[in-house]
């Protein structure tokens with residue numbers, strides 16, 4: 059099953075129903091493929107897996123491993139050339155386009171993470187006789203062979219952010235509690251884990267920015283375990299879809315793309331050594347991602363998703379404007395031009411990042427992370443701005459569009475008459491407005507924006523890292539050179555005046 063179908067993916071989710079502990083709305087969740095709070099996103103993911111079997115897309119979505127002759131999902135390919143890096147981008151964009159950039163954590167994200175981690179596995183080091191690099195290679199082979207999906211959780215609970223995790227009154231963060239010849243035991247909680255309802259394995263890796271101090275070792279580990287591991291619980295937030303599983307026409311995005319987020323709780327969970335990738339090593343945990351170049355790979359995926367989302371938003375704005383003929387007003391043209399310019403800059407940043415790609419010391423090709431860092435910094439405000447402009451274009455239409463059920467009720471004729479606009483019949487316009495509402499104003503839209511701001515870490519602390527890591531001196535040298543030139547010119551001018 060090296061490349062799975064949607065049906066095989068759904069079968070796998072069903073098979074885990076009894077073995078795993080998912081909680082939402084005060085109850086234990088059963089089959090996520092049929093529970094209306096989860097089923098919409100499960101169907102969407104199944105559709106993405108089916109794309110891997112579309113004969114027209116076969117060479118885009120999958121690749122043949124030259125060593126084994128076997129076909130695998132493209133996102134699991136370790137890129138060893140510019141062509142392979144670009145081929146991966148093409149695959150990512152297909153999934154991003156299929157989900158309008160709104161399924162924020164499609165499985166390719168962590169597949170890419172696994173592939174490049176295995177490609178640079180020597181960076182994982184080891185502990186006593188345990189070779190973490192080999193563990194990572196084995197995990198990659200296992201995940202790729204089954205085309206499994208993985209989610210990850212990096213952060214500790216928000217108990218008291220004024221103190222380091224090892225120095226809290228309440229010791230709630232997940233930590234190592236015991237070590238044996240067979241493995242380790244962990245207990246405590248980890249926060250946001252997106253996609254957790256639709257995966258086979260979950261990665262409990264450290265945030266790379268832990269302050270180094272005496273007791274931090276207990277919290278500095280990396281493991282990957284099956285979601286069915288005894289003692290592991292997933293606490294899901296309520297769905298953003300009103301009523302749990304509302305009509306796809308009235309909530310067209312939320313009903314398809316609410317991938318859910320969960321907190322994970324571990325109660326004396328046993329992890330065999332084969333599934334450990336870092337152990338009591340604060341320094342290794344803090345530097346691992348940078349040494350492997352995870353950001354450059356993950357943001358390759360993220361940036362393409364952001365481009366897909368921005369393309370959708372520009373298309374949505376244009377369609378709304380055309381439907382009621384407002385594109386001729388100069389302020390609307392101004393807003394459209396801003397949105398189009400932002401989209402073009404996003405595309406240019408991705409092109410520039412790939413153009414600057416090169417191999418790391420293990421021959422794994424990665425894009426230039428610089429343009430991706432710029433995108434991470436600017437995209438949240440760009441997309442917030444696009445949302446805002448779409449709401450100002452659609453204005454009252456957003457809050458008067460009724461539910462589509464009204465068309466088949468006794469007020470159907472009124473709705474058909476008064477909801478039409480110059481270039482759209484009432485049914486098209488209502489569906490367009492429901493789509494715009496879901497994209498910009500709904501609970502789904504709120505979660506999307508929060509995701510864009512935070513999924514890559516706290517933007518405030520990221521800003522410090524960006525400023526600290528930036529190559530500042532050449533820019534300051536330019537200013538210093540001008541000041542020197544200017545001072546010399548002034549002296550010269552004074553000298554001439556005195557003569």
Ligand SMILES: Cc1cc2nc3c(=O)[nH]c(=O)nc-3n(C[C@H](O)[C@H](O)[C@H](O)COP(=O)(O)OP(=O)(O)OC[C@H]3O[C@@H](n4cnc5c(N)ncnc54)[C@H](O)[C@@H]3O)c2cc1C
Nearest residue numbers: 210211212213216219250251252508509512513515516518
């Ligand atoms: C929708 C969504 C999905 C996500 N999915 C995932 C996922 O799948 N996997 C994953 O690992 N993570 C995920 N994240 C979590 C993300 O990594 C964190 O949100 C991010 O790292 C910030 O941590 P926090 O949410 O705990 O906020 P906190 O760190 O608690 O910050 C809260 C506020 O306090 C400020 N603050 C706190 N501490 C400091 C400090 N030391 N210095 C300055 N300011 C501080 C922050 O600026 C912020 O304004 C997701 C987040 C969101 C919102």
